[in-house]
Amino acid sequence: GTLDDVKARGELICGVNVGLTGFGAPDATGAYVGFDVDLCKAVAAAVLGDAAKVKYVPTTGETRFTALASGEVDVLIRNSTWTFSRDTDLKFDFVAVNYYDGQGFMVKKDLGVSSAKELDGATVCIQTGTTTELNLADFFKSNNITYTPVNVADDSEALRQYDAGACDAYTTDASGLAASRASLASPADHIILPEIISKEPLGPVVRHGDNNWGDIVRWTYYALLTAEEKGVTKANIDQVASSTTDPEIKRLLGLEGDMGAMMGLDKDWSRRAIAVSGNYGEIFEAHIGTSTPIGLARGLNALWTQGGLQYAPPIR
Amino acid sequence: MSLLYIRKDMLGPSAPPASQTGAIRWLRENLFSGPVNSILTLLAIYVLYALISLSWPWLANGVWTASSLQECRSIVAASAGPDAGGACWAMIHERWHQFIFGFYPPDLWWRPILAFGLLFVALAPVLYADNKSAMSKLCGLIGVLAVLCLIGADGFSFHTVLAIALFAGLTAFAATKPRALLTVTILFPFIALWLLWGGSIWGPITALLGFMVMAMIYSLIAPKLGPVMGASLGFIAACLWWLFLQSYVSEAWQALLPLELTYVTSDKFGGFLLAFVIGVASISISLPLGILLALGRRSDMMLIKTLSVGFIEFVRGVPLITMLFTASLLLQYFLPPQTKFDLILRVVILVTIFSAAYNAEVVRGGLAALPRGQYEAADALGLDYWQAQRLIIMPQALKISIPGIVSTFIGLFKDTTLVSFVGLADPLRGITTIVRADINWKGIYWEPYIFVGGIFFIVCFGMSRYSMYLENKLKTDHR
Amino acid sequence: MTLATEPPKANFRLGMLIYDTRYRSYTIQIIVLILFLLGVAWLANNTIENLAAKDKDINFGFLWNRAGYDIDQHLVPYTNDSTHFQALLVGLCNTLLVAVIGCFLSTILGVTIGVLRLSKNWLLSRMMTVYIELFRNVPVVLWIILVYAVLSETRPEPKDFKIVDGTSKASMILNDSFAITNRGTNVPSPLLEHPLPRIELGGYSLNLSVLACIFVVAASIWINRILRRRAAATQEATGIRPTTWWKSLLILFVPIIALLFAMGLHWDYPAFKGFNFKGGLNVAHAFTALTVALTLYYASVIAETVRAGIQAISKGQSEAAAALGLRPGRTMNLVILPQALRVIIPPLISQYLSLTKDTSLGLAVSYLDLRGTLGGITLNQTGRELECMTLMMLIYLIISLIISSVMNAYNASVKLKER
Amino acid sequence: MAEPAIDRSKMQISDEVAIQITGMNKWYGTFHVLRDINMTVNKGERIVICGPSGSGKSTLIRCINRLEEHQQGQIIVDGTELTSDLKNIDKVRSEVGMVFQHFNLFPHLTILENLTLAPIWVRKVPKKEAEEVAMHYLGKVKIPEQAHKYPGQLSGGQQQRVAIARSLCMKPRIMLFDEPTSALDPEMIKEVLDTMISLAEEGMTMLCVTHEMGFAQAVANRVIFMDQGQIVEQNEPREFFNNPQSERTKLFLSQILGH
Amino acid sequence: MAEPAIDRSKMQISDEVAIQITGMNKWYGTFHVLRDINMTVNKGERIVICGPSGSGKSTLIRCINRLEEHQQGQIIVDGTELTSDLKNIDKVRSEVGMVFQHFNLFPHLTILENLTLAPIWVRKVPKKEAEEVAMHYLGKVKIPEQAHKYPGQLSGGQQQRVAIARSLCMKPRIMLFDEPTSALDPEMIKEVLDTMISLAEEGMTMLCVTHEMGFAQAVANRVIFMDQGQIVEQNEPREFFNNPQSERTKLFLSQILGH
Ligand SMILES: Nc1ncnc2c1ncn2[C@@H]1O[C@H](COP(=O)(O)OP(=O)(O)OP(=O)(O)O)[C@@H](O)[C@H]1O
C-alpha cells in the first residue's frame, strides 16, 4: 500500500496549494509553510520520523485530483471540500475535516449592504475550478436574485479585482476571505457578510481503497486534535510524557499499548507528530489564528468542548 | 553639327547644395515632408508624451528597500503625498532569487550559473562554425560574466576558481583548436544534467555509455546490414543498457569511486531556471526528432509520409496548453500502471513533442531550399541515403534553418510561461503567485510582471536580433 | 500510363528485401507499420488497464448531465440548468468569437502598423518598430494579464457613474451610450420594436429578424458587385471608368438601414441602477482583455509579415510601373498589392491559426472558452479527464484543419505560373 | 558578330530637340554621382552610352524619366521641364518608354495584361483597342502566340522582348534602355538586339546603355562614354571605336574589346 | 574556336563494350521521354550527344548512372545490369563519374573536402591517401592552389574543373558530362574544354552532352543527334557536320551554327 511506498521512498509526497496565504505557500527561502503544510509535516513525522522528509507538490484547482488519483501525491492536503461526488464518483476518501469552512461574501462597507440577500444584480468575483461556483449559483437561484459572475484564476487575482472594484462582492471560503481582508490596504473598510451559504468541510484526501493509509492520515490528525484537548503542546510534550497519569494521554503518546503497530507504525508515531509543530490549536494560532495578520477566530473549528465542531474520536 | 566632345579636365566631386544636408533638412525630410506626415509626427509625439507622463511618476516614486507592501505604501505616501502611486521594487529586491532560481538551494547556485555559461560554450561551435576569434571572444566573455555572477552569488570561493580555470581553458581551446569545442557540445547535455540535478557523476557517464554502446553496435552492424538496421539495433541495445544495466554499473562505480554533487530534486526548480531547462532541453531533443520527422515528411514511402504528416499536423493543430494538460492529466493513462515520473520531465517530453513538430517544418523548409543538384551530385558520387543526408544535405539544410530554429526557440521560451497552468513555478505566474501568497507582499501586482516581462524581453529580443543577423548573413553567403 | 514494371525475377532472394529498391521500401514500411501498431496497441492496453485499475470507463454520457455552473458570457442560450454539452457549445462559441474578432482586428491593426513601419516618417516608423519588438518578445500571457489589469485598475467603478446632485465622478462616453467600468464594458444593445417572428425548430429557434438582416446585407453586396462589374465593362468599352464609390455606399448601406428602421430598431442604453449598469450589453473584461491582448500581440506579428511581404516585391516592379506612367496609388493597387498578398496571405493564415489556438490562454483571465468550460470546470466537476481532453483536442484539431485547408486552397489558387 | 544588314533609310535625325540636359548634377546623400551633365538629343537619334561600372550611366537615364530626382540643372524632355510638378512628370513618363535590365514584367499578369495595363489605366484606352495594339506589338517582337502565358513561363529573351513591347504599347517618342541584354543567355541576346534594331530602323529616338559594341556600331549615331559621373567623350561610333581621343576611353575600349 | 592541337595517340577505342543500351524506354508520368534507345559504347569512345532542348539528352545520360529510372529495356554498364538492386546501382555509380551543368559542388566543404568525400566514405580510402589523390587531380585541372578554399570563392570555370576533378577522384571508367560549359561565361568555357580534352587524350570513355561543336569536332569519335526522345542520327563528327543526312539534323545544325 501507500505506507510501504512512502517508507521505501523515505519521503512523503504531499499535494499542497500553489500558494494560499496561511494555508500553504513557500516563503522567501522556498520552504513551504502554513496550516495545511504542518499537517503534512505531522504525517511525515509520524510515518518516517522526520518532519523534513516531505516533498511538496503544488497543485492547481485543475490538477489536484488527477495528481492524487494517479499516485503522483500520497495525500492531498489542500483545502479541498468534502463532497459526495468527490468521495464516491471521483473515488477518493476524505479522512477528516481539519477546517470547517463555509462560503461567504466580502463587500466594501460603503456599498451599504448588510446581507447577502441584498446582492441582487451584483457582480461577484469567483474562482474557477472549485465548489464555490456551484454554491453561488444555487444560493442566488434559491433566493430568486441575479448576479454576474466574474471568473478569476486564483485568490490574488480575485483580491486585486475586488480591490479595484471590478466586482461588488468577493466570494470564497470564509477563511480565504479573512486572509484577503487582512491584506487589503485598510481592512476596516470591508465587511464579511454574515451569510455562510455553504458547508465547506476541508480536509486531507487520500485515494479510495487504501484504508490503512487513510487511517494513518486520519489518526495523525486526530492525535493533534486530541493533544489540544488534553493540553499537550509542543513545549510540554516531554514533560507531560514523563509525568502524566491520564491513560488517554498515555495511549496518545505511545506510553501504553501499541496503537502504532495496528497501522504499521511504531509506538512513538503520534508523539513525533505532535512534536513537530504542536497540537491543532498551536498550528492554528501559528498560521491563521487571531494573532496572525490573517486573524481567523476559531469559530466552528474550536474544540467541541468549547462550542466548536472539532471532535476527535477516542484513541483507544 | 560635330559630334565630337571630349572632356579635358575631370571634375572632382563637390559637396551637395546646402538644401541637401543639415539637421533642418533631416527634420523636413523625415518628419515634416508633407501635411499628412506632419500630422502623424505630432500625433506620435503626443502619444509618446501621454505614455511617459502616465507612467513616469509611478516609476519615479519607486521604493527599493522595504520589508512589506504596507511599508512600501507608507514610504511612498511619506515622500510623495498620500495619493501618489509608486512602484514597490523592494519585493524584487527581496525575492529576485526566486524569480531566477526558483527554490534552488542558494549555496548551490553556482551550479546553474556554470551550466548556463557552458551552454554558450557548447553553442559556440554551432553558432560560429570555424571562426576562431569569434568563438574565443564568446567563450572569454561568457567566462567573465559567469565568474562575475558566481562572485555575486556566493562570494569568491572555490567555485569561482574552478570556473576561472574552466573558462580560461575553454577559451584557450577555442582559440587554438575550435573543433575540440564540439566535444563540449556533445557532452554538454550530460554535464548540464549532472550540474543541475547533481547526484553521482556515474549516472550521466553511464548514460553516455549507452550512446557509446549504440555507436559501437552501429559500426559493427551497419557495414553488413545497412545503416537503418545498424541504427535500430544499436538503439535497442542502448535502451536495454539504459533500462537494465545502467543503474547497476553506475552504482558499482559509485561504490568504487564516490564522486557526487548534492542531489537537487526537480521541485526545487523554478523561475527562469525552469524556463531555460524546459526550453533548452526541449529544443535540443526536439531537433533530431524534428529532422527525422522532416525527412519522413519528404519521404517517398507513403506510410512513413502519412504518419509524419499526421503527427506534425496533429501537434500543430492543438494548443500547447492542451498538451501541457495532457502531460499533467492524461499521461498517466497512457503509461503502464504504476509508472511515475516527475512532472518537469513529463512537461519536457510533451513540450519536446510539440517543438519537434515545429522544428520539423523549419527543417523541411531548409531541405526544400537546397538545390536538387546537391542530392544528385551525392547520388552520382555513390553516397548512400544516410551518408548523403549526414555529409551533404543536413549540414547545409540545418545551416539554412538556424534562424527558423532560433525563432522556434524564442516561441518555445515564451511559451514556457504556460507551465504554471499545471502547477509548475514558472517566472511569470508561478513565482508571482507564490510571492503574493506571502502576507507581506499580498496585493502587489505590476512590479513582478514588469520585472519578469523585462527579462523575457531582453532574452527574446537578443535572440531575435541574432536570428535576423544570421538571416542576413546567410542571404549573402549562401551562393 | 505505362509504368511497365518488370515481373519480379524468378530467383527471389531474401536479401532483395533489403537491397532491392523496389522491395526495400515495402520492407521498411511494413516494419514501421508493425512498430506503429505495436505502439498504439501498447498505449491502448495501458489505457484500458489504467482505467480498469481506477474503476473508470470511457463514457461521454456526462455531457448530458446538468452542468450546474454559470457562464457570464454565452452566445447560445445557457443557464446553470443546461447540460455540460450546452456548456461545451457556449465555450466553443466563446473561443470562436475571440478568434474571429481577434483575427479581424489584428489584421487591420497589423496591416496599418506594417505599412506605417515602412513610412518615410522617421519618428513613426521607429515607434512602430518599438511596438513590434515590444510585443513580439514578451510572452502573450503577460499581455493578457496586463491588459486585464489595466482595464480593471484604471477604469472607474460603476458606482462612480451614479449621479449624485446632478454630477457624477465618471461619465459615459459617446453621447452617454458606452460606459467602460472596471468590471466590464457596457454597450448599448440593439432592440427591435416589431421583430419578425421566430421559427421553432425542434428545440432551437430561428431568429427571422437576424436572417432578414443577413439576407439584405448579402443582397447589397451582390448588387454592389454587379455595379462594379458594370463599371469595369464600361471601362473596357470606352476606356473611362465611371465613378462608383457613392453608388456603392448607397447600395451597401441604405437597404439595411431601411430594414432596421422598418423593424423599429432602437438601442437599449446601459444606465446605472442599483450596483451596476442595467440594460444594454455588458462585455466582461476577460473577453475584452483576451481579445485586445491577442490583437495587439498578433498585430505585431502580422505587421512583420506585411512588411516582409511588401518588401519582397522588388523595387523594379514599382519602377517599371512608374516608368509606364502609373501613379503610386494605382501602382499599389494593380501591381504591388496583388503580388504582395501572395507572399503575405499564407503566413497570415498561419498567424490566424496560432491566434485561434492561443485563445486557450484565456485561462489566465478565466475566460470561459472551450478550455474553460469543457476542459476546465466540466472536467473538474465530472473528473472525466480522458473524455474531456480528447474531445477538446479533437475540436481544436478540426478548427485547425479547416483553417489550414483554406490556406492550402488559397495557395494552390494563386501560385505564380512558372516554367 | 557579323555586321547585320540594316536598313538605315528611316533612321533620319531631325533638328527638333527631344531631350535637353543642361548643367545637371545629382548627389546620393553626399556622393556626387552625376557631375555637370550637358547633352542634347535630337528626334530620331540613337545614342549608346557606355562606361565602366558605377560611372552613373543608369542614374543618368533614370533621371530622364524621373525615376531619380536631380538636384541641380535642367532636364527638358520633349519641351517639358522635369521639376517636382507631378503633371509634368506624368507627361514625360507617358512620352518616354523604358526597358530595364531585369525586364521587370509583372509576374501576376499574363503577357497581354502586362501590355494593356498602362494603356487602359493611364491612357484610358478601351480594353479591346488596347489589346489590339498589344497584339500588334507582340507580333512585332515575334511572340504573338505567347499572349496568354505568364512571364514566368517565358525564356529570358522572350521576357525582354515582351518588356520592349510593353513600353511600345504606350506609343512613346523616346525609348530608354538600361543594359537590356546583360541578364540574358548568349543565345537570347540576338533576338533582343534584333528587336531593338528593328525599332531603330523605324526612326525611334533611343538612348541605350549597353556594352554590345556590335550593336553600337551598327545602329548608333553617337556613342557617349561616361566615367566618374561625367561625360568624358562622345563621338560617332566609327570614330569612337577606331580613334578614341581620351586616355580613359582607350583604356576602357581595350578592356572591353580585349576579351 | 580554332581547332586545338590534340594528341590523339592514346585515344584508342577498344573492342570491349563499356555501355550497352537496348530497347530502352522511359516515361515521365504519361510523357514518353525516351523512345526505343539502342546504343553501344565501347571502351575509350568519346561520344558527343546533341539535339534541341527537351529532346531527352540529359535524361538519357542520367539513366546511365540511374539518377533516373528507366521503365523498359536494358542498360548494362561495364557488365552490370542496372536494375533496382541497390548493390548493382552502387557498383555502377562508382564506375561512372558525372559532371553537371551547374557543377553541384558542396558549398559547405572546402575544395579538398569535396574531392575526398566520396573516396573516403564510399571507397573507404584512408584520408591521407584520398588527399594525395585529390591533390593530384587538382593539379591536373590546374588549380592545386585552391585546395583550401570554398567553392563559393572560385569562378564558374574553376568550379566546373573542380567538379571534374571530384568525379575523377573516384577513378571512374566512364565519364558523363551534361552540358558542362553552358552555365559558364564565355571566357571560362575554354579552360573547362581544355580539361575535358586532356581527359580524352588519356583515353577516358566519355559521353558528353554539349553544344560546343568545336569540341565535338576535335575530340569526339561519334556524334549522336537526338530529337523527341529518339536517336535520330549518329555519325563520326566530320561527316555529321559536313554531311548531315536527316532533315532535322540539317535544321538543327543550321540554327546552332548560324548565330
Ligand atoms: N540609391 C543609391 N544610393 C546611393 N548610391 C547609389 C544609389 N544608386 C546608385 N548609387 C551609386 O551611384 C553610382 C552610379 O550608379 P549607376 O547605377 O548609375 O552606375 P552604372 O554606370 O549604371 O553602373 P553599372 O554598369 O554597374 O550598372 C554607383 O557608384 C552606385 O554605387
Ligand SMILES: Nc1ncnc2c1ncn2[C@@H]1O[C@H](COP(=O)(O)OP(=O)(O)OP(=O)(O)O)[C@@H](O)[C@H]1O
Ligand atoms: N522530372 C521530370 N518530370 C516530368 N518531365 C520531365 C522531368 N524532367 C524532364 N522532363 C521533360 O522531359 C523532356 C526531356 O528533358 P531533358 O532534360 O532530358 O532534355 P534535354 O535534351 O536535356 O534538354 P536541355 O537541352 O534543355 O537540357 C523535356 O520535355 C522535359 O520537359
Ligand SMILES: [Mg+2]
Ligand atoms: Mg547600371
Ligand SMILES: [Mg+2]
Ligand atoms: Mg539537359
